[in-house]
Structures are given as C-alpha cells and as structure tokens.
Amino acid sequence: MKFTCNGCKKSFNVPDEKLPFGNKVTFPCPACKAEILLDLRKNPDNTGAQVSTAPTKPSMTIEQAQDPDTIAALKKKILKNINELPPMPQIVFKAHEIMDDSNSSTKQVADLIETDQAIATKVLKMANSAYYGMSGKVSSIQHASVVLGYQALGELITLAGTSVLMGNKLYGYDMESGDVWRHAMAVAFASKIIAKNGFASLENDAFSAGLIHDVGKLILDRPVLNRKVLFEEYMGSGDKTYLAAERKILGFDHAEIGYEICCHWKIPDALAQTIRYHHNPERSDSDQLVFIVYMANTLAKMAESLEMAGTIDNGIDAMMYMIDDDAMAFLNLEENDISPIIAEVLESVNKISQEMAPA
Numbered sequence: 401m402k403f404t405c406n407g408c409k410k411s412f413n414v415p416d417e418k419l420p421f422g423n424k425v426t427f428p429c430p431a432c433k434a435e436i437l438l439d440l441r442k443n444p445d446n447t448g449a450q451v452s453t454a455p456t457k458p459s460m461t462i463e464q465a466q467d468p469d470t471i472a473a474l475k476k477k478i479l480k481n482i483n484e485l486p487p488m489p490q491i492v493f494k495a496h497e498i499m500d501d502s503n504s505s506t507k508q509v510a511d512l513i514e515t516d517q518a519i520a521t522k523v524l525k526m527a528n529s530a531y532y533g534m535s536g537k538v539s540s541i542q543h544a545s546v547v548l549g550y551q552a553l554g555e556l557i558t559l560a561g562t563s564v565l566m567g568n569k570l571y572g573y574d575m576e577s578g579d580v581w582r583h584a585m586a587v588a589f590a591s592k593i594i595a596k597n598g599f600a601s602l603e604n605d606a607f608s609a610g611l612i613h614d615v616g617k618l619i620l621d622r623p624v625l626n627r628k629v630l631f632e633e634y635m636g637s638g639d640k641t642y643l644a645a646e647r648k649i650l651g652f653d654h655a656e657i658g659y660e661i662c663c664h665w666k667i668p669d670a671l672a673q674t675i676r677y678h679h680n681p682e683r684s685d686s687d688q689l690v691f692i693v694y695m696a697n698t699l700a701k702m703a704e705s706l707e708m709a710g711t712i713d714n715g716i717d718a719m720m721y722m723i724d725d726d727a728m729a730f731l732n733l734e735e736n737d738i739s740p741i742i743a744e745v746l747e748s749v750n751k752i753s754q755e756m757a758p759a
Contacts, residue, residue, distance in 0.1 A: 590741060
C-alpha cells in the first residue's frame with residue numbers, strides 16, 4: 401500500500417501483509433518525524449484508504465501549552481537536542497580567526513580552506529558565480545584569494561559553511577529548502593549593504609549574522625510541526641505571524657533558541673546577541689549590529705513579497721508600513737534608500753543562486 405505524509409509530502413510503499421488492516425495505526429514519518437495516522441479500517445483494495453498527519457485534533461489546547469511547567473519541559477528537551485543539528489564547520493571559525501589577525505595573509509586562509517575538500521569545492525563554485533564577476537575564471541582557492549581579496553574570501557567561507565545548515569526544508573514553517581537558503585542570503589546581503597553605508601567596521605559581522613539569524617528555526621521546526629494544529633488555529637485569522645505563534649504556543653521563540661545554539665557553537669558574543677534580539681532591537685541597548693540585521697530581515701521579507709507578487713518596480717511604497725521609523729532613523733536610512741537596497745539584494749541573491757544551491 402502506498403501512502404503520503406501530509407507533513408512533508410513524501411510517499412512510502414509498505415507491503416500489504418505488514419499492515420494491520422481493520423485498525424487505525426499511528427507512527428512517525430520516516431522523513432520528517434511528524435506523526436502519521438493511517439486508517440486501515442477500509443478494504444485493503446480500496447485505494448481511498450485515509451492517510452493524515454496526526455493528530456487531527458490538538459493533543460492540548462493553547463492554554464494548556466502555556467503552562468509554565470510544560471514550557472520549561474519543552475525548552476529543556478529542545479536544548480538537549482542541539483547536538484542533532486549539523487555543526488557549523490570548524491573551518492569557518494578558524495578561517496575568521498586567521499583573518500582577524502592583522503599579520504595573517506590570504507595564503508594562510510587559502511591553505512586552511514584546502515584542507516576541507518567539501519568547503520573548498522563550495523568556495524570555488526561560488527567564487528565563479530555571476531555575483532563575483534569571475535565566472536569560469538577562478539581555478540583554485542589560492543587564485544580566489546588573490547583575485548577576490550580578503551573580504552570576499554571571508555564571505556565565501558561563511559556562505560559555504562552555512563549552506564550546509566540551511567539546506568533542509570522546514571516542514572513546521574512550510575518553507576522549502578530553497579526558500580530557507582534564499583532568505584538567509586537575502587538578509588546577509590541586506591545586512592552587508594546597510595553596514596557598508598554607515599557602519600563599515602561591522603560589515604563582515606553583519607554578513608555573518610545575517611546568514612545565521614534564523615538558525616533557531618532549524619531546531620524548533622519539529623516542535624512546531626508537532627503542534628501544527630495549534631499553530632494553524634492561532635494563525636488562522638491571517639493577522640498573526642509565526643513569531644507570535646511561537647511565543648504563544650511554545651512560550652519562547654526561534655531568536656531565543658538561536659542564541660542558545662550560538663552559545664553552544666561558541667560563536668562570538670556580538671553575533672550571538674544579534675541573533676537573540678534580531679526581532680526586538682529595542683532590547684539590545686542600541687546595539688548597531690542588532691539594528692542592522694533587524695532592518696535587513698525586514699527588507700529581505702519585503703523583497704521576497706515583492707518578487708513573488710511581481711511588483712518590484714512599483715510595489716515598494718505600498719509596503720513601507722513594514723518598516724520601523726525608529727530603526728530607520730537609528731541607521732540613518734531615508735525612504736529613498738529602500739528601493740535601491742532591495743534591488744541590490746535581489747540581484748545578489750539571484751546571481752549566487754544561479755551557480756550555488758545548498759547541499
């Protein structure tokens with residue numbers, strides 16, 4: 401019998417003799433771990449046998465989910481599962497340590513990258529993308545370090561490392577793997593542009609923080625999927641976000657969990673704090689990097705919505721309501737700066753995407 405998980409849409413074929421026809425059975429999906437309800441009370445020859453992602457009714461109410469003990473137990477369980485995430489490749493951290501040393505050279509970084517064939521391959525592929533304007537011309541890591549320079553090489557290393565993390569579909573958040581990766585890149589490029597135009601010393605950190613700003617979603621995806629009915633119930637009116645639903649149903653959000661992941665990975669505190677407050681920059685004690693990534697995230701979402709609607713040229717004015725005026729003032733941005741930033745972000749993401757997809 402063939403059935404399809406409603407959570408991840410993957411199909412599975414199980415021999416009829418292994419199925420307990422005449423009963424209802426539940427089991428975790430082999431792919432996404434969502435609980436599947438298989439109704440086998442119909443005739444085994446009936447191809448209309450019902451398959452659904454269980455539970456069809458929530459196992460608890462939203463009010464029950466808000467119980468402090470329930471929240472504490474869930475968070476403890478989630479943090480214990482941080483090790484399930486693929487680690488950020490250590491070569492990324494080592495490369496940035498070398499680059500932070502004023503006495504280091506691009507050759508030292510290139511030599512390090514070449515010790516990891518997977519990262520080296522990704523770096524070369526992206527170095528030859530349309531974004532860096534060197535299509536087909538970069539033949540080695542050493543060559544890339546010379547023709548692209550220190551800053552671009554650092555970007556490439558970070559992109560290569562995070563592409564591994566951002567390469568999976570998020571079933572709970574209804575995001576395809578390509579969507580996850582494109583959004584990460586869009587926020588990274590927007591962060592870089594904003595930093596370059598007024599906070600140049602933060603440009604590299606802004607790019608890195610932008611790439612991993614949503615890392616908390618990677619580990620929250622399964623708990624969200626397991627509470628999908630509650631999320632759909634809460635967000636059913638169309639005026640609630642996933643962020644609001646996380647806080648309401650889980651008792652914490654992906655930014656908080658992302659901070660914990662950064663601490664686990666021993667990521668520099670400046671970046672970890674940026675992940676923690678990227679939805680609430682007002683709590684960051686006027687941290688410039690936090691405000692940069694917050695604004696970049698907003699502009700990336702605007703860019704994605706406009707691209708989807710096909711209204712890039714004339715739709716920005718209608719979406720200016722999304723932008724926080726205080727954040728604009730803090731970053732010295734004017735309304736007429738928004739359109740060029742969005743256009744540059746989309747161009748950058750599309751150029752990289754032509755050559756590079758997450759593995």
